[in-house]
Every structure is written in C-alpha cells, then in structure tokens.
Amino acid sequence: xxxxxxREALNQALAEEMERDANVFLIGxxxxxxxxxxxxxxGLLDKFGSARIIDAPISELGFTGMAAxxxxxxxxxxxxxxxxxxxxxxxxxxxxxxxxxxxxxxxQLRCPIVFRGPGGAGGRLSSxxxxxxxxxxxxxxxxxxxxxxxxxxxxGLLKAAIRDENPVVMIEGERLYAVKGEVPEGEHxxxxxxxxxKREGKDVSIITWSRMYYFxxxxxxxxxxEGISVEILDLRTLRPLDEEAILATVRKTNRAVIxxxxxxxxxxxxxxxxxxxxxxxxxxxxxVLRVTGLDVNMSYAANLENATQPDAAKIAAAVKKVLxxxxx
Amino acid sequence: MASPYSKELLLTMYRxxxxxxxxxxxxxxxxxxxxxxxxxxxxxxxxxxxxxxIEAIRPDDYMLSAYRDHGQPLARGADAGMVMAELFGRGTGxxxxxxxxxxxxxxxxxxxxxxxxxxxxxxxxAGMAFASRYRNEDRVxxxxxxxxxxxxxxxxxxxxxxxxWKLPVIYICENNRYGMGxxxxxxxxxxxxxxxxxxxDMRGEPVDGMDCLKMYETVKDAAEYCRAGKGPVLLExxxxxxxxxxxxxxxxxxxxxxxxxxxxxxxxxxxxxxxLKKKLAKEEEFDxxxxxxxxxxxxxxxxxxxSPEPSLEELWRDTIVEPGEEDVRPRERVLGVKVxxxxxxxxxxxxxxxxxxxxxxxxxxxxxxGLAR
Numbered sequence: 001x002x003x004x005x006x007r008e009a010l011n012q013a014l015a016e017e018m019e020r021d022a023n024v025f026l027i028g029x030x031x032x033x034x035x036x037x038x039x040x041x042x043g044l045l046d047k048f049g050s051a052r053i054i055d056a057p058i059s060e061l062g063f064t065g066m067a068a069x070x071x072x073x074x075x076x077x078x079x080x081x082x083x084x085x086x087x088x089x090x091x092x093x094x095x096x097x098x099x100x101x102x103x104x105x106x107x108q109l110r111c112p113i114v115f116r117g118p119g120g121a122g123g124r125l126s127s128x129x130x131x132x133x134x135x136x137x138x139x140x141x142x143x144x145x146x147x148x149x150x151x152x153x154x155x156g157l158l159k160a161a162i163r164d165e166n167p168v169v170m171i172e173g174e175r176l177y178a179v180k181g182e183v184p185e186g187e188h189x190x191x192x193x194x195x196x197x198k199r200e201g202k203d204v205s206i207i208t209w210s211r212m213y214y215f216x217x218x219x220x221x222x223x224x225x226e227g228i229s230v231e232i233l234d235l236r237t238l239r240p241l242d243e244e245a246i247l248a249t250v251r252k253t254n255r256a257v258i259x260x261x262x263x264x265x266x267x268x269x270x271x272x273x274x275x276x277x278x279x280x281x282x283x284x285x286x287x288v289l290r291v292t293g294l295d296v297n298m299s300y301a302a303n304l305e306n307a308t309q310p311d312a313a314k315i316a317a318a319v320k321k322v323l324x325x326x327x328x
Numbered sequence: 329m330a331s332p333y334s335k336e337l338l339l340t341m342y343r344x345x346x347x348x349x350x351x352x353x354x355x356x357x358x359x360x361x362x363x364x365x366x367x368x369x370x371x372x373x374x375x376x377x378x379x380x381x382i383e384a385i386r387p388d389d390y391m392l393s394a395y396r397d398h399g400q401p402l403a404r405g406a407d408a409g410m411v412m413a414e415l416f417g418r419g420t421g422x423x424x425x426x427x428x429x430x431x432x433x434x435x436x437x438x439x440x441x442x443x444x445x446x447x448x449x450x451x452x453x454a455g456m457a458f459a460s461r462y463r464n465e466d467r468v469x470x471x472x473x474x475x476x477x478x479x480x481x482x483x484x485x486x487x488x489x490x491x492x493w494k495l496p497v498i499y500i501c502e503n504n505r506y507g508m509g510x511x512x513x514x515x516x517x518x519x520x521x522x523x524x525x526x527x528x529d530m531r532g533e534p535v536d537g538m539d540c541l542k543m544y545e546t547v548k549d550a551a552e553y554c555r556a557g558k559g560p561v562l563l564e565x566x567x568x569x570x571x572x573x574x575x576x577x578x579x580x581x582x583x584x585x586x587x588x589x590x591x592x593x594x595x596x597x598x599x600x601x602x603x604l605k606k607k608l609a610k611e612e613e614f615d616x617x618x619x620x621x622x623x624x625x626x627x628x629x630x631x632x633x634x635s636p637e638p639s640l641e642e643l644w645r646d647t648i649v650e651p652g653e654e655d656v657r658p659r660e661r662v663l664g665v666k667v668x669x670x671x672x673x674x675x676x677x678x679x680x681x682x683x684x685x686x687x688x689x690x691x692x693x694x695x696x697x698g699l700a701r
Contacts, residue, residue, distance in 0.1 A: 020675060021674075021675030021676075022675045022676070022678040022679065022680055023672075023673075023674075023675045023678060024675070025462070032685075033690070033694075049680070049683060049687070050683055050684040050685040050686075050687070050690070051462060051680050051681075051682040051683055051684050052680060054684060055685070056489070057485070057488060057489060057492075059485035059486075059488065059489065061451065061481055061482055061485055062451050062454075062481075062482060062485025062486050062488070062489055063451075063485075063489065064451070065448070065450070065451025065452055065454075065455065065482060065486070066451045066452070066454045066455040066458060066486065066489060067455055068451070068452055068455060069451060069452035069453060069454060069455020069456045069457075069458070069459070070455040070456065070458050070459045070462070071455070072440060072452065072455070072456060073390065073440075073455075073456050073459045073460075073670070073672065074459065074670075074672025074673075075458075075459050075462060075672075077455075092445060092448060092482075093448070093451060096444075096445050096448060097443070097448060097449075097452060101441070102646050102647060102648070102649060103426055103427075103646050103647050104423060104426065104427040104431040104433065104441065105422075105423055105427065105431070105433035105435070105441060105646075106421070106422060106423030106424040106425075106426050106427060106433070106646055106656055106658065107424070107645065107646040107655060107656030108422075108423070108433050108434075108435045108655055108656055108657070108658065109433060109435060109440070109441070109655070110649050110655065141647050141648075142647050142648065144648070165649035165651070165653075166648050166649050
C-alpha cells in the first residue's frame, strides 16, 4: 500500500472519480491554474481541462448555488470551499436549496453534490479563519456530513460522497493535509455512516473525529504507560451518527469521553451524549465528559490559541476523571 | 394588416392566461375560506410575463421561479388539480403537500421549482444552464425573480459568472414595482433593473410585461441569442400585480387610483381585443374557452378538496435519497398516467468538449506574464 499525504489521498479520489464519471466536475476558488489553495487539486486541470476543473470567482454563494443547479439536472459537482469559514457566505445555498430540494419537490428532484474543503482551528489565524463549523451542517436534515481523520478515510469517504445521491458536506482537517498514512489503491470506498474503532481498549472510550483523533491517540499512548487502556472511536460521519458503534463501545468500556474541536454548546458531541444517556444509561459507570474548544472566539496570540483548543493533556485529564483517578 | 401570429397561438395564450387568472382567483377565495394557509402569493396581473415567455421557448427548456409560482407551471402544462391540491396541503399535490404554495415543482414539464428565499434560485438557474453547455445541449434556462431580488448578492454574483462563461440563461426580472410593501425606488439606486446587465457586459433590455405578444417576441429573440452561445440575457418585464404581495397583505401602501390605472393594462382583454380586431376568432370562441377553463378550475378545487392529507409516513420520505430509490413522478403517482421523465447521459456516454478557458489562450496569457505552466 502506498503511503500518501491526506491531500494526495483526496487528489487521488477526485482524479479516479472524474475518470470514472464525466458528470463529475470540480469548482472552487484557485482549484485550476493555481492547483488548489491547499494543493488538493494539483494537476487536475491538465488532466481534465477547464470545463471540469473550474476556477470560480470569489463568489461563494454564487458558485455554490450554481453547482447545486447543475446537480439538479444530473451533473455531480464537487464544490471546493477554500475554507469552511468562507462557506458561511454560501450557507443559504447549501442548507436552503441543496438540502431541501428533494423534500420540497416531494421526491421529484435529487441534488448529488459534494461540498468539501478545510475546516478547523489553528495556524495563528485569529477568529474568522479558525473555527470548527461541522455542527452547523450536522444540524440540517437533507445533508450528510463527513469528517475524516486519516488519508485512507479521506480517500474512501470522498469517493463515497461523490457517488452518493445526496448533498454531502465534507469537512477536511486544514491541519491534516500533510499527515501521511497508508492508502489503498484504486477502488477504496468507505461507507458514509460507519464509525471506526481506531484503537481497541477496555477501560474507557474516547469518541472523536477529524484532527482531534491525533490528540486522542497521543493521550491514549500516555495513559497506556499508566496502565489505562483507551478505546478510540472515530465517528468519521457526523450525520448520520453511527449509533450502533457509539453504543457498542460504551457497552464495552462503560465510560466515555467525547472530544470535539468546536464549541460545546449545541455541538455534535452533545448529541453523542444524548444517544449514550438515553440508550445506554445503565451501562455507564461514570458521567460522560466532554472536552471541547473553549467558549470563546479564537485569538491570534500563540498561548491564547493553544489554551482555546483541546489537547492531549486535557483529554488525558478527562479520561482519569471518568475513571475516578487523581485530582481533576 | 394581417397578424403575424396564428390563431392557434393567440388562443393558446389567451387560454393559459385566463386559466392562471381564474385559478388564482379561486386560490384567493379558498385562502379566505381557510382551505389554503401559509403564504399565498397570487399572480393576478402578471399572467403575460409567464405565458408570453413559455410560448416562446421549447417545452424541454428548463424553467424556475420564486415564490409567486403557480402561474408558470400551469402555463407549462401542470395539472391544475394537483397544483391546487398542493396549495391545500394534500397528498395529491405535486410535492405531496410538503412544498405548498411557494414550492411548486413539475419536473415532467421541466419546471424546476418555486423558491422562498429572495434571489436564492438565481444561481441554481445558472447551474442548470451550465449543465446544458457541459453536455453540449442547446437548451436554455428561463429564471424568474422579482425586482427586490435584483438587490441580492446572489443576483450580482451569478450575472458575473453567467456572462463570463456565456451560459444560456434568460433572467426575467418581473418588476411589479414593489418588493413586498416597499416601492422599488425606495430601495434601489438604479430602479431600472435591465440596466444592471451593463455592469456584467451582458445583454439587458426592458419589455412591457403587460403585453403577452411583446413578451413572446422578446423572449423568442433572447432564446435564439442564448442557443447561439452568445451568453445570458437579462430581461426586465415591467408588470404589475393587481393584488397584495401575498394573501396576508391588504396592499395599503399604494393608492386605489394607481391600481385602477394599472388595471386598464390588463393583459387578458388586451390579447382578446387584438385577436378579435384581427378577425382571427369570434367572441363565441372566447366564451367557449372561458367556460372550459372555469369548469377546469372548478374541477381542480373539487379535486383538491376531496383529496386526502398526506399519510404520516410521508414525514420520513423524501429527505435523503436511499440507494436505488427512484424519483417520484407526480402525475404517474396521483393520476396513474405514464409520464416522460427527463434523463441525463451517464458518465460513460458523456463527452465534455467545452472549454471554459481555452487552453491556448491560457498558455498565451501565462507566457506573456512570464509564468511557467
């Protein structure tokens, strides 16, 4: 198996799907001649030409809606958001049109489209460029929301998203593009809606997704040295949530910590807690804890930025707390 | 002078406008009776803008509209009973009662919906036109919106792209002079919306939206222009709604006198007078059409009223497309008739030959700028 960067895995998925289906095209800012702001679309213009790799003007609402219109009549657009922060301008088209076309038309229309791009905090970018926004989209019926942590999942989920008949929001980790991992060649499709146990353990379950997985892994390795066995469930898909996998891991370890990059209030993790407490309450040996971004806007200053985000130390402390070990 | 228009065309236009008028009057009445709820934006007065355009394009051209969207699907051939049933919130409506007045969709007749967010459908139309070019089809897309939508970012963002990429889309701004209760001039620096096309180097022109034949001629010409690959067109149809913004609006922001003055421009007697003057039809022929349409609308109301509400299981349908699930064909579902449904070439059959930015030109530009490719 080849070792690829996350961005290369995405590039491979795009190239393979465009090769397979001429209805697939990519539109976004700088995706063509610039080869992608984060180089995800590197080389695709040369391969597929300007009708299929389209440099859009900086008009997020406009080109997002345009792509949705193309999907209404049978094309399969992939819309690259330069970052999800800018997609806020396009939110009306994503949630009021793409997500609702099937419903408002009483099942006459479908909108097979992928909205993808980097999300998440970090990189000393202050408030407007540094936030995890997946909870916004997970809120809307009619959308599917995916957020892969590893290069292999990035490839497999993007391929699944392009083939899906529904609008799919794919939040990539802006800080993950250079992460390397083994990626199966060719036909590697990860089903949307299936979580993945990334680490087996028996004392406590950490439930997370996207970039936070790596902090959880770091915490798990530290805790292992202290004799604590951590299981990590990577949700991968945030809508629909894989209830079965969430309940299975909690039934196994009887304790859970949920780690979310975004804000706590009305976050995706809150819904995970709801699933656990309403369907597996009797299995719990401790209250479920959440580690989330602080309830503040992101700062530019390095120390403030770091303090705002979850990290391995915060996660490890939460794990110990649900195990009733040490201070906390 | 002889009429350049056939009797058949004139009577078709009259019939369609009259159908919309009677349908809307009955819809207003049913709203008053509490049979129709929500917002109900009537088209009365604006019939010519829909009918003139629809007769000027092909039945397989794409079309979509805003929330004042009962008239266009009716003129395209939608079943009046099923449109009325949608307004009634019944399971026999085009969207099974899930869309209501603002969201009529009739894909069989290439009517891609009414939309409730001002200006939100403008980018969708460009995308449908984009798809036509992508697949090398000579279809045009006609998109309706109101004067207020021309102040939305979606309008400006889309016109820029549509013009740059020469998309075959005809934008019809129905300027009925009020954005809800606010007169156009109070909110628009340039109240002549067609002039805005200049900013995007595209064709823009005004047209008398109270005259069905003028609409017909203008849209026919615009469609030819689009099909020839010359780019999009922005038409400003100057029209007037005789009623309030929606049924919830008594329209106190305009004078009785103004409305009375505008009613003299009613497009329906206008086309009737023209046809009679040209001696292409007799008064009795119009009377017969009137009777037929009245019966059709009576039947539509009866159909809607007698239809059941959607079943509660419908709550869980039509949100996510399940693998292998087919699209719902409303007339087939409700009336049991076989309908022709649009189909699109699969990825293997499709050859994309269009160049958005021709390669040679791009290379030349890069070379000139001293850039390597």
